[in-house]
Amino acid sequence: xxxxxxxxxxxxxxxxxxxxxxxxxxxxxxxxxxxxxxxxxxxxxxxxxxxxxxxxxxxxxxxxxxxxxxxxxxxxxxxxxxxxxxxxxxxxxxxxxxxxxxxxxxxxxxxxxxxxxxxxxxxxxxxxxxxxxxxxxxxxxxxxxxxxxxxxxxxxxxxxxxxxxxxxxxxxxxx
Numbered sequence: 001x002x003x004x005x006x007x008x009x010x011x012x013x014x015x016x017x018x019x020x021x022x023x024x025x026x027x028x029x030x031x032x033x034x035x036x037x038x039x040x041x042x043x044x045x046x047x048x049x050x051x052x053x054x055x056x057x058x059x060x061x062x063x064x065x066x067x068x069x070x071x072x073x074x075x076x077x078x079x080x081x082x083x084x085x086x087x088x089x090x091x092x093x094x095x096x097x098x099x100x101x102x103x104x105x106x107x108x109x110x111x112x113x114x115x116x117x118x119x120x121x122x123x124x125x126x127x128x129x130x131x132x133x134x135x136x137x138x139x140x141x142x143x144x145x146x147x148x149x150x151x152x153x154x155x156x157x158x159x160x161x162x163x164x165x166x167x168x169x170x171x172x173x174x175x
Contacts, residue, residue: 007052007056008052009052011053011056011157011158011161011163012158012159014049014052014053014056015053015154015155015157015158015161016154016155016158017049017052018046018049018050018053018154019151019154019155019158021042021045021046021049022042022043022046022147022150022151022154023042023151024039024042025039025040025042025043025046026147026148026151029144029147037081037082040078040079040081040082041078041082043074043078044074044075044078044079044082047070047071047074047075047078048071048075050067050070050071051068051071053157054067054068054071054104054108056163057108057111057112057157057161057163058108058111058112058163058164059104059107059108059111060107063103063104063107063108064104064108066100066101066103066104066107067100067101067103067104067105067108069097069100070097070098070100070101070104071097072097073093073094073096073097073100074094074097074098074101076093076097077090077091077093077094077097080093091135092135095131095132095135096132098128098129098131098132099129099132099133100129101125101128101129102124102125102126102127102128102129102130102132103125103129104125105121105124105125105128105129105150105153106121106122106124106125106126106129107125108121109121109122109124109125109153110122111164112161113161113162113164114156114160114161114162116156116160117153117156117157117160117161120149120152120153120156121153121156123149124146124149124150124152124153127143127145127146127149128143128146128149128150131143131146
């Protein structure tokens, strides 16, 4: 029987998988007409792949819950778009999910040992989540750099992320 606590694949693979799955969606921003549905398919799988990272990265439980909330809302909006729900409905829901994305990305980055992961992660999280609060007045293009930043962040995770060391026996129970 499989140990449920044993990872399915390496952390590096878990960080590279979202990059591979997000690239088609990222390219579509530049080449597709608004309202095209095909990028939603890779977007759904991109978000599902992030589940493997949320579970394995160091972050407070409430920040991980925000990450899971992000994935839930973004998968929901992707499936809604695939099934013909208008952009005017899906976009605000997606922006709500991006607030949770920003919380998880920024907070899990703060707990990272590598300074570049912390810097890029906090910037990415603030940009992605913060845009949701100005989306009604800022053009959608303002969010585009966050897409590039998240690719850089995933690449840094793949190259440099190391989880915190396990606490000494007895310390976890005292905390």
